[in-house]
Amino acid sequence: MIGMHQLKTMYGTSLINDPAQIADPETYLWFKTKDGTVFGIKRARLSESEQKLLHFCFASFSPDALNQTKKQRFWADLLFNNLHPEKCPLTRAYLLYIQLAQFSDRHRNLESAFHSYFDRIYLTTLWKNSKQGIILLKSAPEEPLDELINLISSDFYCNLHLLCMPVDDLSTVHTTYKKNFALFNKSCLLFPERHVVASAHLLAVLAAEALHEQKNSTITQQVKRLRDVPPELLHSVTSYFQHNFNLSKAADELFLHRNTLTYRLDRVYQLTGLDPKHFEDAVILSLLIDLYRYDQWKRSENPD
């Protein structure tokens, strides 16, 4: 049997014993010996057959203490560590990426709330760290997710954001989860009021990033033009869209006269060349407003 001493001489500084020691424990492969010693070896140092051999000799370990149950470790290995079990019980799944703010309760409690909410379709919750994780569901949730947000806020006094991601092939998820977390993270920063994000809605963030590289494209020019639109006009348009083009409802909530709102929408048309009341223009305008928020965010990060 291989001992810790031998491993150390083989892998040197590529082997460490404390996951908390390093910033990115995901770049290591983690194991636990029979006597409970935890160790990790840099993935880059391991060939495929070495990995197989190590798995044969040692139990795998999830460096994140939040993933405690067997089920959590199984799925964490698959999703985060790309360790494929011989038999995967599922190929398709529905993932809810979660991002927490102001959370100061026990993660177990939160898991039990998720379990209660989704009931039969709930598989488990995997924690990437204490703020981010993934709820694994067997199928798409039937219950409205904004109710879950409210439940969690009232039971745990914390802010929760969700990204919904249907997955057709679980075996490839690990290649995308990091990118998804990064995009989701940005979406939460840019649109904090959107608590539930559908994967398709990441389009705005993706487009914004792609466009940000091209400084002088026509679209960038269009986005810049929104800087001249007074914020209350943008708020009015957004509210009008949120009320699904219902002028009376939007006017009512904004406490504006219908005519005033119509006037404001017309002003937006004049200023942008896009008519909020016209479906095709509205789609573009809505996307441009999202891009504009990215533009504002970038500008606030590096004001030049």
Next chain:
Amino acid sequence: MATIVLDHIKKRYANSDALTVKDFNLSIKDKEFIVLVGPSGCGKSTTLRMIAGLEEISEGGLYINDKKVNDTAPKNRDIAMVFQNYALYPHMTVYGNMAFGLKIRKLKKSDIDKRVREAAQVLGLEEYLNRKPKALSGGQRQRVALGRAMVRNPQVFLMDEPLSNLDAKLRVQMRAEIAKLQRRLQVTTIYVTHDQTEAMTMADRIVIMKDGEIQQIGTPEDVYKNPTNMFVGGFIGAPPMNFLPAAISEQGALISDHLVPLSQDTLSKLSDYKGKSVIAGIRPEDIVSVKEAVEDAFPATVDVAELLGSESLIYTRIGETSIIIKTTAEHVRSGEQISLALKPDKLRFFDAETEKRIL
């Protein structure tokens, strides 16, 4: 027992450089029912969420029972929240839903049971404890949501538009129930709505907000009768206050070439505005209308008249300005000629530029 003080509270969200809540000052008494009201986007929810601890306070102090709680973890603030969507765990029974928050706080089973049953009794939910939310009506679900907050015996209730997803009839009924419940439980409550009728019927005191700023704080009667500015006059009351351009002369207010005589006392208070234009405000029920022609009254033509049971609304004009009158007098028809008089003691005056009330 809880008093709450918001002392120069400000909120700046990370993604914006403007203040979403600007210098919010409010002192809430124990057992008080406070309603925050204002148009969409004015910062009501943001304010409420800062009190709950769901959002950080950018500047200023928040005190509960004289203790500063800015840095107290939300779960230790002894607050319970109720939201717009009566959020419930769909697969748990009513009992389970109410008990959940206590279970995760590791309360004894017997204590949980006692609290759940007590709340169920107060809310009239005893028969439904074993049902799942799907088998309940909208009103019952909303009551369970209230029950979930009640069982915690919090010092403060925070409610963010809890009725906005209910239909109009149920809303009116639940409005009364929540107000009654709050009086019974005597828990300090802050309630957010954008519906001024809700605010008027439920509140001990109303806080009217616009663009992140408090416009006025007062009892429903006070803000109705004495709005501090034209925004409040227009926002509170349905139909809203009527506004008419006016000029102050030696004898009274000149409105659309008519002199409305004012008392010496009133005139002396308006002396700075003599010869200047102001805006006169008057509530729809403070305009008297009669069918016959009356000397010195404003002649007007009925544009539209709506009969609402014992009262009717008359849409007409004084000069160029559209106004609405609420009256119990004999019903009139559109096109009819009427005479109007403004009750002089009910007239309010606003600065035409600042829109603030002068008198």
